[in-house]
Amino acid sequence: MSIDYFSVGRVVEYLPAMLRKLPVTLAVAFSSTALGLVLATLIAAALLFRVPALYQVIKVFISFSRAIPINIQLFVYYYGLPALLAPYLLPLGLNPSRANPIYFVVATYAISSSAFMAVMLSASISGVDPGQSEAALSIGMTGGQMFRRVIGPQAFQIALPEMGNVIVTNLKNTSLAFTVGVIDMVGATRAIATRTHHALEGYVGNALVYFVICLLLEKAFGLLERRYRLRKG
């Protein structure tokens, strides 16, 4: 009997079942990035305006998010958030322990990547030379006009490449969502492996899908960067 480790046929065979769960993977990646960006904007504003007490808290939070492996963060939030929120939610008839784990995954990645993005945003904004802000003010622009017309667009150019990296990181981190019971693409692959006793094909298929999506993202950000660089001249 020949040893049957791998067959391309099975990669193709398993792919549709995995791809059916791809939307979950993408939803986690994009919603956590979007939510993270909202959080990051608030944090970056606090950093830039040096809001006194908040500033210290955020510094600690940022080093927390940077230092702790993402799967540990995931477990901490997955087990920690329900305990933290239960006193407020239970009276409303909501049991956070029974909530769909996907919310915790999105929350974890949003919170975790918000730290990176906050640093990125505030660095990009401080990266625009202050002389231009003074010029904007000197011609009578308000703070808001200055941000919209001068600082914002240039900070965006600076932040764009890093933004691409954050999305790719969040996308790859979704592969850990199964550890708290989310059935995404990886979750589906594990189910197939258990059922058929063929693991390799599923993971090879997974690798291909991640690879293609990352490639597409890279391409998209490359185009964006070129477009905005051109406008700078």
Place this chain on the structure above:
Amino acid sequence: MITLSNIHKSFGRNHVLKGIDLTIRDGEAFVIIGASGSGKTTLLRAINFLERADQGEISIGGVSVSAKRATKKQVLDIRRRTAMVFQNYNLFRNRTAIRNVAEGLVIVQKVGEKEALERAAELMAQVGLSDKLDAYPSQLSGGQQQRVAIARALALRPEVILFDEPTSALDPELVGEVLGVMREVARMGITMILVTHEMSFARDIASQIVFIDDGVIVEQGAPIEIFRDAKEERTRQFLRRIMPEFTYHI
């Protein structure tokens, strides 16, 4: 008319401006000279609130505000009566030259896009850059950038243009073109307040020169009074240091 009265400004313990009083009449080319660290740039920046003075009164075209207590709205009002040309040009790097000039018209003065661009093109012609309308700042030389910056200031038709050492960052061979444009601005009768180290230029175009040292006005007068027979020893010393030939040739 612009009047500054009793302007004081400190940075921490460093008392930079120690009670400056100045009156600048309309159409005047008012030049401020003084050594580095004498407070002349700070004084200029206090006028449009890029530095907020600690004490004193600033009045431009009949609007008078307290430096210390001016509200956001008053600051904006003062800034909209002035324009500034910076040492490092400070063009908006994400906009083309003509857009830099039109920006204030469109965004601040709410002039229509088409009219703003027409006016900007005229001004670009005036500073001799009709062929650079669509160039980005990074594609222009320092002298060209500074001429765009002057056009940007002119576009707003301010009551006064503040020039903060506009040629100090330029390569020597580019200074002439910028001074040429500034001479033109002076000839147009636009009120200008100029901080500069270009003494011969100051002598040429200034209607009034004020010499500042250590945060106080030492001496003020027409160019000929300052350069030929300064009354104060401090002024004479400064001029000897910065332009030795003056003391011998005149």
